Amino acid sequence: MSTPFYVSPQQAMADRAEYARKGIARGRSLVVMQYADGIVFVGENPSRALHKFSEIYDRIGFAAAGKYNEYENLRIGGVRYADLRGYTYDRDDVTARGLANVYAQTLGTIFSSAGEKPYEVELVVAEVGSSPEGDQIYRLPHDGSIVDEHGSVAVGGNAEQISSFLDQRHRDGMSLAEALKLAVQALSRDTNGGEREIPAERLEVAVLDRTRPQQRKFKRIVGRQLSRLLGAADAASAPTEAPSDEEAPDDEK
Amino acid sequence: MEANPRSTGRLPAAFLTPGSSSFMDFLGGHSPDLLPGKRVLPPVQGVIEAPHGTTIVAVSFPGGVVLAGDRRATMGNMIAQRDIEKVFPADEYSAVGIAGTAGLAVEMVKLFQLELEHFEKVEGAQLSLEGKANRLSTMIRGNLGMAMQGLAVVPIFAGWDVDREKGRIFSYDVTGGRSEEQGYAATGSGSIFARGSMKKLYREDLTEEQSLTLVIQALYDAADEDSATGGPDVGRRIYPIVTVITDEGFRKLTEAESSEIAHAVLERRREQPDGPRASLL
Numbered sequence: 448m449s450t451p452f453y454v455s456p457q458q459a460m461a462d463r464a465e466y467a468r469k470g471i472a473r474g475r476s477l478v479v480m481q482y483a484d485g486i487v488f489v490g491e492n493p494s495r496a497l498h499k500f501s502e503i504y505d506r507i508g509f510a511a512a513g514k515y516n517e518y519e520n521l522r523i524g525g526v527r528y529a530d531l532r533g534y535t536y537d538r539d540d541v542t543a544r545g546l547a548n549v550y551a552q553t554l555g556t557i558f559s560s561a562g563e564k565p566y567e568v569e570l571v572v573a574e575v576g577s578s579p580e581g582d583q584i585y586r587l588p589h590d591g592s593i594v595d596e597h598g599s600v601a602v603g604g605n606a607e608q609i610s611s612f613l614d615q616r617h618r619d620g621m622s623l624a625e626a627l628k629l630a631v632q633a634l635s636r637d638t639n640g641g642e643r644e645i646p647a648e649r650l651e652v653a654v655l656d657r658t659r660p661q662q663r664k665f666k667r668i669v670g671r672q673l674s675r676l677l678g679a680a681d682a683a684s685a686p687t688e689a690p691s692d693e694e695a696p697d698d699e700k
Numbered sequence: 701m702e703a704n705p706r707s708t709g710r711l712p713a714a715f716l717t718p719g720s721s722s723f724m725d726f727l728g729g730h731s732p733d734l735l736p737g738k739r740v741l742p743p744v745q746g747v748i749e750a751p752h753g754t755t756i757v758a759v760s761f762p763g764g765v766v767l768a769g770d771r772r773a774t775m776g777n778m779i780a781q782r783d784i785e786k787v788f789p790a791d792e793y794s795a796v797g798i799a800g801t802a803g804l805a806v807e808m809v810k811l812f813q814l815e816l817e818h819f820e821k822v823e824g825a826q827l828s829l830e831g832k833a834n835r836l837s838t839m840i841r842g843n844l845g846m847a848m849q850g851l852a853v854v855p856i857f858a859g860w861d862v863d864r865e866k867g868r869i870f871s872y873d874v875t876g877g878r879s880e881e882q883g884y885a886a887t888g889s890g891s892i893f894a895r896g897s898m899k900k901l902y903r904e905d906l907t908e909e910q911s912l913t914l915v916i917q918a919l920y921d922a923a924d925e926d927s928a929t930g931g932p933d934v935g936r937r938i939y940p941i942v943t944v945i946t947d948e949g950f951r952k953l954t955e956a957e958s959s960e961i962a963h964a965v966l967e968r969r970r971e972q973p974d975g976p977r978a979s980l981l
Contacts, residue, residue, distance in 0.1 A: 534727075
């Protein structure tokens with residue numbers, strides 16, 4: 448019987464963290480940002496069907512970077528958690544804070560249990576409030592920590608660079624078109640400082656819009672509405688319009 | 701306990717197990733005690749007294765479908781509630797109206813709404829209208845044990861079929877038997893009278909406005925003959941709940957809109973208590 452090599456706990460954790468971080472870095476980054484009427488999710492995603500952003504509950508949205516099967520699993524777990532909680536108590540008792548805690552516990556347990564491979568994912572859980580002050584954005588890295596974010600947040604491989612770009616330019620009360628433009632600008636920057644073009648059909652955009660009359664505030668922005676918003680942002684000085692429900696068919700219709 | 705939804709610990713394994721997109725299936729596996737159909741009933745003598753909802757009517761017209769209900773709930777010969785709501789949106793493109801034991805029916809609607817929403821969120825796509833109608837069938841079947849003890853729930857399901865581009869109406873019996881209705885349908889104790897009324901007034905080319913008036917006429921006739929169905933309560937300003945579903949989705953008429961139609965109908969009934977006349981041949 449051979450004696451196993453001794454690995455210090457610090458080293459073991461550092462190795463696991465590096466493994467997870469490398470996995471996340473392979474995916475494309477995404478941006479979650481507050482704007483005047485809510486929270487916008489922007490990411491580069493060549494797939495029309497496999498989403499990076501989705502609805503968890505009435506006012507709560509979910510965004511993820513990293514390994515698809517792992518974050519999809521967490522997303523569905525979150526939907527089940529939220530629906531069960533809302534069914535047991537009341538719709539108002541489902542909160543982003545509660546969901547973020549559950550995700551943090553789940554990711555943390557997986558990360559620190561030696562028998563399991565750490566998840567290569569980084570999540571964002573966002574809840575839109577009735578006013579911008581009530582908005583909540585939580586970032587959940589692979590190790591189960593929670594970061595309470597304000598204004599804007601980026602996750603994924605290039606997140607640090609994008610975050611610092613956004614921090615300098617993001618301001619409160621931006622219109623949706625302005626926020627979208629800033630997000631696309633941030634995502635278009637290469638690691639070496641160059642810029643590339645992301646065509647509209649490669650963009651995945653969704654919002655939690657507090658002005659929506661429906662109880663469910665999550666909405667994907669696709670097709671004509673997306674090009675109109677991008678167009679409005681290009682004509683920099685032109686007044687921007689609010690999104691209207693009848694112009695853009697929701698993709699699930 | 702793992703099943704405790706209040707726990708803020710790690711998500712239980714059941715939550716992260718790939719499986720069905722159905723919330724009811726998930727609930728059945730994870731906490732079956734929360735499913736209405738899984739309840740163990742104590743033996744009871746006779747019929748359990750509980751508030752009953754009564755009349756629901758639906759009419760389809762070329763651009764959509766109208767679903768409406770009166771506001772009365774009765775318990776035996778007593779009026780249990782004067783302003784109960786019995787018509788609910790099921791999702792963006794469908795609605796459900798319920799007659800029968802009010803408590804169970806409202807619970808069933810809540811679970812049905814959640815079932816549709818859960819599927820939509822997990823799959824990223826809506827169920828077909830047919831699929832939604834079948835899901836409701838399963839739920840009614842799950843309630844059969846209670847229905848046998850007199851706690852029946854008999855809904856009408858109506859919605860806009862986005863694939864076929866038309867409004868469709870489904871009615872049910874207590875065993876979950878489902879049938880698609882052409883043109884109009886009614887359920888509940890006043891349904892016999894409402895159906896007779898609609899039979900004489902219905903035409904295939906009704907406009908949306910005419911359909912709205914038609915359902916109020918039918919509910920008026922039901923209330924006229926059936927003591928368990930409430931008519932428009934002018935004194936308390938309680939008017940029928942009227943909903944319309946078109947290709948633009950679900951819409952509930954505001955109180956002002958439904959009271960206007962109700963008042964127009966009442967006005968005419970003052971001159972002609974039995975309502976509009978159909979020609980003899």
